[in-house]
Amino acid sequence: MPAQKRPSSSKKTESTQTAQSQKTNTLSIIAIVLTFLLFTIPIVGLILGIVALVQLKKKNEGGKGLAIASIVISSIFIVLQIIFLIAIVSLANFGEGLVNGNRSLNFNQNGNSISIGGNVALPSGFPNDVPIYPGSKLKLATKSEKGEFTVTLTTPDSQEKVSSYYKEQMTSKGWVSENEEALGEIGQMNGLGSFTKDSQKTNLAVLQNKENSTTTVFITVSKVNNETY
Numbered sequence: 001m002p003a004q005k006r007p008s009s010s011k012k013t014e015s016t017q018t019a020q021s022q023k024t025n026t027l028s029i030i031a032i033v034l035t036f037l038l039f040t041i042p043i044v045g046l047i048l049g050i051v052a053l054v055q056l057k058k059k060n061e062g063g064k065g066l067a068i069a070s071i072v073i074s075s076i077f078i079v080l081q082i083i084f085l086i087a088i089v090s091l092a093n094f095g096e097g098l099v100n101g102n103r104s105l106n107f108n109q110n111g112n113s114i115s116i117g118g119n120v121a122l123p124s125g126f127p128n129d130v131p132i133y134p135g136s137k138l139k140l141a142t143k144s145e146k147g148e149f150t151v152t153l154t155t156p157d158s159q160e161k162v163s164s165y166y167k168e169q170m171t172s173k174g175w176v177s178e179n180e181e182a183l184g185e186i187g188q189m190n191g192l193g194s195f196t197k198d199s200q201k202t203n204l205a206v207l208q209n210k211e212n213s214t215t216t217v218f219i220t221v222s223k224v225n226n227e228t229y
Contacts, residue, residue, distance in 0.1 A: 029066060042077035045070045111145030123149060127221055129173040130202055133162055136217065149221040159208035159215050163193075166204055166217075170195050175202065199224050 030048060049070030056063055107114040113123050116139065122132070123143035132138070133155050140152035155162060171177065175195035193204040205218040 029063060042074040042081065044074075046074035046078065049074060111143075113141075113143045115141045122151065125149075126151070127200065127202075129175070129197070130219065130221055131166070131169045131173070133157075133165060133217060139216075147223060149219075151217075151219040153217050153219075154214050155217070156214055159206050162215050162217060163206045166193065166206070170202070170204075173197075196224065 030052075049067045052063065052067040053071070055061070056067065115121065115123070120138040120141050122138070123141050125143065125147065126141075126149050132151070133153060135157075136153040136155040138151065138153050140150065142150040167177070170193070175197045178194040178196060195202045195204070201222055201224050203218075203220045207216045207218070209216060
């Protein structure tokens with residue numbers, strides 16, 4: 001019976017020696033390192049990865065995995081940066097819209113509500129005996145689950161005119177002033193006032209903004225027995 005021939009291992013040995021002697025492409029190493037070091041500038045890792053991939057094919061060098069990893073990771077970083085920039089621009093535009101009154105932010109949950117920016121409406125249940133200055137623009141309106149309200153509004157009218165309006169209107173609607181004297185000093189200081197009626201208390205602050213010649217009115221309404229000072 002003829003002896004069986006053992007498979008030659010020359011090809012296997014040759015391929016092993018080739019793999020062992022194959023040099024890793026230097027640029028592929030640099031690309032993967034810079035991909036993580038310069039993740040804020042991912043285009044560098046992307047370009048180097050592509051160049052390294054071309055080089056190692058021509059020079060029959062190793063490092064293909066590093067080059068591909070650099071390209072993939074850099075591409076991911078670029079996509080994330082684009083998403084981040086879009087989010088920043090969107091937030092900036094939204095914030096500008098809030099300031100200019102072109103946009104509004106509304107939140108309502110579990111009896112608590114917040115509305116800020118443009119198109120602000122009074123919260124449901126806001127006392128109808130607390131007047132809103134005619135022609136003013138609501139900038140902020142909040143309501144708590146305890147039935148407490150905060151309203152901020154602006155008007156081009158003077159601080160003196162606005163304070164006089166609230167002093168007269170609050171009294172005519174049955175509110176009792178706690179510090180009428182402070183409201184009388186509107187020509188020298190901020191118009192301030194506290195009014196009570198039944199179990200409610202309304203605090204008013206009328207502030208003059210000299211930079212843009214507007215008057216801001218801050219109104220808070222709360223229940224007397226819920227307040228702590």
